[in-house]
Amino acid sequence: MSDDNVRILRTPGHHGYGVKFSPFNPNLVAVATGQNFGLLGRGKLILSDLCLPDDGVVSSCEWSDALFDLTWSEQSPNNIVTASGDGTLHLWDTANPQAPLMVYQEHLKEVYSVDWSQTQDYQVFVSASWDTTLKLWDPNRSRSLMTMTGHEALVYQAVWSPHLSGCIASVAGDGILRIWNTKKNSQPSITIRVCEGEVLSCDWCKYNENVIATASTDANIYGWDLRQPTLPIFILFGHEYPVRRVKFSPFIETQLASASYDFTTRVWDHTAPSPCLEVMKNHTEFVYGLDLSNHKEGVMADCAWDQTVAIYHPGKPHLTPHEALQ
């Protein structure tokens, strides 16, 4: 099912949970994986260079439990932090993958999400765990700086705002989106009930600091304006099963991408009369990870439980023949 404009990288024996482009090098992409769908077994962080042929693997770092997420350091081009099923986080130097530089061990359950601060003044990262807490870490210290409590269920994702220093959004199985101001205190500033089910992902708009999108198990993507959070400002329908990831475009203010349990990745423009711009069906299992390149407009990567990572540029005439554009 590979095509000219879709590049497939294989991660044999490992099921991808998260994929991220490097903020420094446009050709580098890293994938966090686990064996056996991340349910049992080991985990591996795989670094690939798209300039290399085939799977392009440059190095891989192994851990004794599945890796659920990763984030690139915004300070050092070779550093990546991964989040693991045994509750630990690790800082890796991809040039020396034998063992992590640091292990951060405090969470009591699986760490499902990790994100490095997006405002340059503040070199910290946040972790979100199934133990219902978020923790703030200075990469140089093995003890967390702050623990944020408030969610009543598994926290699925935590994301820094790219505009407001110290501001984090998190979503959890209690159906709630919380906004935290880490510079004030460890209590949430805003709480929004998104839906009846669980909220699996959220992402900030890169151009409007008040807008945030959430993806949930009711298969919808809701957009929120935090100045008036009582009702969503847009709802994107289309996915047939829960939406696992949502990400705003770094280039176009109103565009976002989403990955879902219906095996598809979609691109949307929430102001368009027919918001779903593309439906990409590059996978045969749940699509779990998604990222949009900051360097090359329109380039995306997604990883799935079919042991592959797909890199592509939607909008170009490349879709597999039987797939109709919605």
Add this chain to the structure above:
Amino acid sequence: MPSVVREMPLFASLTMLHVTNHWQMRACDGLRVVLQHREMREIESMRARTGPMRGPGIADLASEASNWAEEYLASETHVQEIGPGGDWTKEFLEQQHGLTSPDIIPDSDTRWAHEYLSETLLDEAASAEASKWVEEYNPQEDSELARTANELLGTVDDPKFSNTEFMSFIKILGEGAKTDTNKDWSEEFLTSNSKEAGSLAESWSAEFIKERRQPHERWGEEFAKQLGSLDNMTIDSETMSTKEKEDFWQNLQDEWEKMAREDELTEHPWLSEFNSTAFEPFKNYQFEEDNPLKDHPDPLSEGKRCLEAGDLPSAVLLFEAAAQQSPENAEAWLLLGVTHAENEQDPSAISALRRCVEIDPNNSVAWMALATSYTNESYQTLACNSLKEWIRVNPEYNHSLPINDEAIHRKPRLMATTLAPRELIQEVQDLYIAAANQRPGENIDADVQCGLGVLFNLTGEYEKAIDCFNASLSVRPKDAKLWNKLGATLANSERSEEAIDAYRNALEISPGFIRCRYNLGISCINLGAHREAMEHFLEALNMQAAGRGPGGKESSRAVSDNIWTTLKICLSSLNARHLMDAVDKRDLKRLNAEYEVTSSS
């Protein structure tokens, strides 16, 4: 580092749930059970019970606020700084207890945490032990496990899923690794599990069989309960009991004061705004719990009398009674909504007015009122659509609407947004301008002008809005609401002195117009007349407090939070910190005395 068979997140199994209906809870519970590990089981049973916890959490929102308050108070005392390992664990666990209901956390939780932590420090066990686990795992013996795995397989009809590798994996658990033809699987099973096998298999299956029943049944019950109560879900400060509300307010005020003392305003109001309630989309109307006027023989007429007399709070109670006695009476809902708006309670107004147009979609007065309330709450799209509906149900003007234009009120939720698309506003503006031009010269349609004025408010074209309201007033000079709208528009365009004149006109006509009095106070603040503003706020609050009805019980619903909030801000400008706790306690008597305001009994 123990490699555990991890319990899969609930939502992944929820994916399967889309496929089947009544199997839902059984299947998802089955999946969780299939994958649980002995150590995870305690968490599992806790989660199974916290699962149902979520049910009531959504449905029974009276407790939402108090849970939050407890949480806030509890975690407030646990400073999240670094501490030595042992103490930290204890603190954290105590904190965990605060997060969920105390009666739900089993003692085993503490034990698990210690076990888990000590385990993570152990070296990896030899893989030989791992193979023991697999060998001892015999699906025939552990028939329950196999059965539930197969149950899950049975619920999945969608071929898309049943053909996936993931489902094959589940099949393995159902049938046993040895019989599976996929070598990779068995190998990974053998090499990856490092847990000590023998004790695992025995105690695991024994305990698991014992535990299995309980969470399962609870899930069933709670799920059914959740389904039944979905219609009544609310998250609203106004439905909390007085005590809960007090707690909630206490915490909110504490935080507010803390921030006021810091005297720091970030540029991003929502970031520093301390708001604890989870926002819910528009909910069904919530009636006052103890309405002393509930059984009034003729609440509608009496309500109208009160409205005429300017007693808004009593009118609210009476109209509520009317709506409860005859729920299909559109007029009752209309009056209820309109009165709420006048009483500075837009959210309640919106709920009531929506109910009205549900019953009577042709009620143009309701549509116009909705448009105004929506505008106040910054729901521009909803406001535009309400105005559009007004045109639609108006025989004089609705010819200008295209035939295939869909009635928007059927899908209200989709259209809520702070910023209406430019095209929509333009479209509705054009409709109204066309309507206005239909009537020549002096024959002005006050409602059309009013609608146009509201539209121009949305786009910030205040000058035009003022012209419209003036035109409207030329036809209806005794309409206090129009004067108020004019005043609000003037105030928004920084013409506060003129705004005050407009408000005074309104209040002369309708002295009980609480919202107008509140607006007057705000304009005073804008002009720096804080003391006078205080008097106005207090007068408004006194009127609201006076609306008690014969029973004498204070109606918590009638009190507008907006006014108290603004009053507090005003006080801090007056540097009257000593009165802050009077505000917290809503001690009108003291505030009245301080500002020499006589309360209208």
